[in-house]
Each structure stands twice: as C-alpha cells, then as structure tokens.
Amino acid sequence: TLDEARANELRERIQEELKAQNAALVAHYYTDPDIQSLAEETGGCVADSLEMARFGSEHPASTLVVAGVRFMGETAKILNPEKRILMPTLEATCSLDIGCPADEFAAFCDQHPDRTVVVYANTSAAVKARSDWVVTSSCAEDIVDYLDSRGEKVLWAPDKHLGEYIRRSTQADMLLWDGSCIVHEEFKGQGLADLKATMPQAAVLAHPESPMAVVEQADVVGSTTKLIDAVRTMPNEDFIVATDRGIFYKMHEVAPDKNLIEAPTAGESATCRSCAHCPWMAMNGLENLLAVLQNGDQEIHVDAETREKALIPVQRMLDFTA
Ligand code: CIZ
Numbered sequence: 620t621l622d623e624a625r626a627n628e629l630r631e632r633i634q635e636e637l638k639a640q641n642a643a644l645v646a647h648y649y650t651d652p653d654i655q656s657l658a659e660e661t662g663g664c665v666a667d668s669l670e671m672a673r674f675g676s677e678h679p680a681s682t683l684v685v686a687g688v689r690f691m692g693e694t695a696k697i698l699n700p701e702k703r704i705l706m707p708t709l710e711a712t713c714s715l716d717i718g719c720p721a722d723e724f725a726a727f728c729d730q731h732p733d734r735t736v737v738v739y740a741n742t743s744a745a746v747k748a749r750s751d752w753v754v755t756s757s758c759a760e761d762i763v764d765y766l767d768s769r770g771e772k773v774l775w776a777p778d779k780h781l782g783e784y785i786r787r788s789t790q791a792d793m794l795l796w797d798g799s800c801i802v803h804e805e806f807k808g809q810g811l812a813d814l815k816a817t818m819p820q821a822a823v824l825a826h827p828e829s830p831m832a833v834v835e836q837a838d839v840v841g842s843t844t845k846l847i848d849a850v851r852t853m854p855n856e857d858f859i860v861a862t863d864r865g866i867f868y869k870m871h872e873v874a875p876d877k878n879l880i881e882a883p884t885a886g887e888s889a890t891c892r893s894c895a896h897c898p899w900m901a902m903n904g905l906e907n908l909l910a911v912l913q914n915g916d917q918e919i920h921v922d923a924e925t926r927e928k929a930l931i932p933v934q935r936m937l938d939f940t941a
C-alpha cells in the first residue's frame with residue numbers, strides 16, 4: 620500500500636496526463652477505492668461491465684484507460700476501433716476467460732449447431748466472435764427469456780452458476796459450459812446459513828456467479844449495479860454481501876449509514892485462493908495507471924476480422940438494452 624503523500628502525487632500526475640492526452644478513465648466496481656475515486660473525480664466512470672462499455676462508446680475521448688480486467692478492454696476496442704484503449708496491466712485476466720479457450724469453445728458450438736450461442740461478457744474477443752449474443756449479468760436473464768420466447772435453444776458459456784441460475788428462472792433449454800469465477804465460487808452456503816442465523820435482520824445480496832447454495836438464500840440476486848441499488852433502497856440496516864468486496868466502496872458512498880458484511884468464504888482454508896477479492900482486479904493500481912499513461916505500452920489490440928465478428932453480438936446486446 621502507498622503512503623498518502625505518494626498516492627496524492629500519483630493522483631495529481633494521472634489527472635494531468637488524462638487531460639493532456641484527451642483520455643478518460645473507466646473503472647469497474649471491483650477495482651480498489653483509489654482507482655474508483657479517481658475515475659469519478661476526473662469525469663470518467665465507475666460501473667459494471669455493461670455500463671463501462673456504453674460509457675466508453677459515448678465518451679468523446681480519443682483514449683480510454685480501462686481499469687478492470689482484459690475482456691473489458693477488449694470490449695472497449697471492439698466497440699471503438701478508432702480509440703486507443705490502454706489498461707494499467709494487460710496481465711489482468713479472469714478465470715472465466717481462461718476457462719473458455721476459443722478453439723475448444725468453437726468445437727463445442729460446432730457440435731450443437733441447433734443452439735443459439737450466448738456468451739457472458741467475461742470472455743475473449745475470439746469467443747465473442749463465435750457467438751450470436753453477448754450478455755452481462757444485468758441483461759442475461761432478459762435476453763435468454765427473449766430467446767426462449769422465440770423457441771430458441773441456448774448454448775451458454777462460460778459461467779455455470781450464472782447459467783444455472785438463469786436456466787431455473789427462465790425455464791429455457793440451456794446447455795452449459797463448465798466455467799466459474801474463482802472469487803464467487805468461494806462463497807459457502809453453510810457459512811452463510813450460520814451467519815444469517817446470528818443476524819436474521821440482515822438482507823442477503825448475491826451476485827449470480829455465486830454457487831446455487833448461496834444464491835438460494837439471497838433476498839436480492841443480480842448484477843453489481845442491482846446490488847448497489849438494493850443497499851440504497853432497502854430499509855434494512857445490515858447487508859450480507861456475496862460478491863467482490865471492491866463493491867463496498869460504492870455501497871458506502873450511496874448508503875453511508877448501512878452496515879456491510881462480507882459473506883463467508885472458505886475462510887482460512889488453503890482452498891481459498893481469492894477470498895472475496897479478485898486477484899486480477901487488484902492488479903490495477905495508481906503506479907501502473909500512471910506508467911501506462913506515460914509509456915502507452917499496455918495497449919489493447921484486436922485483429923480486424925475478430926473485431927468485426929465480435930461487434931455483431933456485442934452491438935446486439937447494446938441495442939437490446941438501449
Ligand atoms: O464478476 C465480474 O467480473 C462482473 C460482475 C462483471 C460485470 O458484469 O460487471
């Protein structure tokens with residue numbers, strides 16, 4: 620962690636660079652508070668992946684600095700080929716993206732040509748290019764519901780927990796890829812039940828990347844935006860939150876008097892690789908943010924053919940949710 624004087628100096632220099640380079644900072648709710656507050660102060664945005672994509676496309680800046688994970692930078696490039704897309708580090712990836720390699724995924728799709736291919740935004744540009752629809756957790760249910768109403772069968776990838784949640788809620792015919800988020804996977808149903816028993820007045824909020832045993836106990840299930848909204852609008856004083864703790868920054872901001880508690884994970888056990896905080900989101904810091912503005916080396920490129928194919932399902936999502 621940085622001392623305050625150093626952090627302030629970095630913040631000032633980043634602000635200057637953003638201005639000088641006509642650049643906007645777009646940050647995800649799971650990044651560190653330092654990054655989120657800077658995005659807000661500089662007229663950028665802090666958002667979920669759907670809103671990040673929309674904001675980036677509508678903003679006149681010629682450079683977007685995407686603080687989040689790689690698929691978010693790639694989506695920005697797919698939508699804005701004329702813009703320069705930088706990230707604090709291109710090393711920041713996602714277990715869902717890693718767990719769904721484009722060649723294996725294409726083979727899976729080829730085996731099921733009768734299914735409409737719906738992929739979560741947490742995938743590479745190449746996987747998006749093989750899909751019919753891209754969705755995020757804020758629109759996935761509505762889009763699958765729409766496809767189901769048209770009699771379409773769905774091939775879903777990569778998150779099996781989100782897929783199972785949507786399959787139950789929409790009753791659609793869905794074939795699921797076997798992927799998961801290493802952060803949400805650590806939330807435990809039994810631990811949550813024990814905690815709930817000690818504080819029955821608390822509302823439970825869960826992101827649907829969490830296992831079903833957790834989601835089933837939640838009062839509100841949804842995207843990060845929906846969970847933040849729940850803290851603001853529900854009368855409860857206490858909230859047990861099953862998603863990345865980076866979201867607490869925004870929850871505190873919109874509801875400073877509410878009490879936020881992390882949902883239990885495997886805790887001290889050796890299996891908990893990433894208790895309630897994404898190790899890739901955590902790679903975004905003030906130091907590497909300033910560095911990339913100075914040397915421009917962590918730039919996202921997507922080849923033209925992949926980009927043009929991936930744009931179709933991404934644009935479909937944006938049009939559907941407009
Ligand atoms: O877990 C993630 O990466 C999420 C929630 C992304 C998003 O849709 O904002």
Ligand code: SF4
Nearest residue numbers: 688713714800802897
């Ligand atoms: Fe991927 Fe999970 Fe990290 Fe989100 S929190 S970027 S789904 S690993």
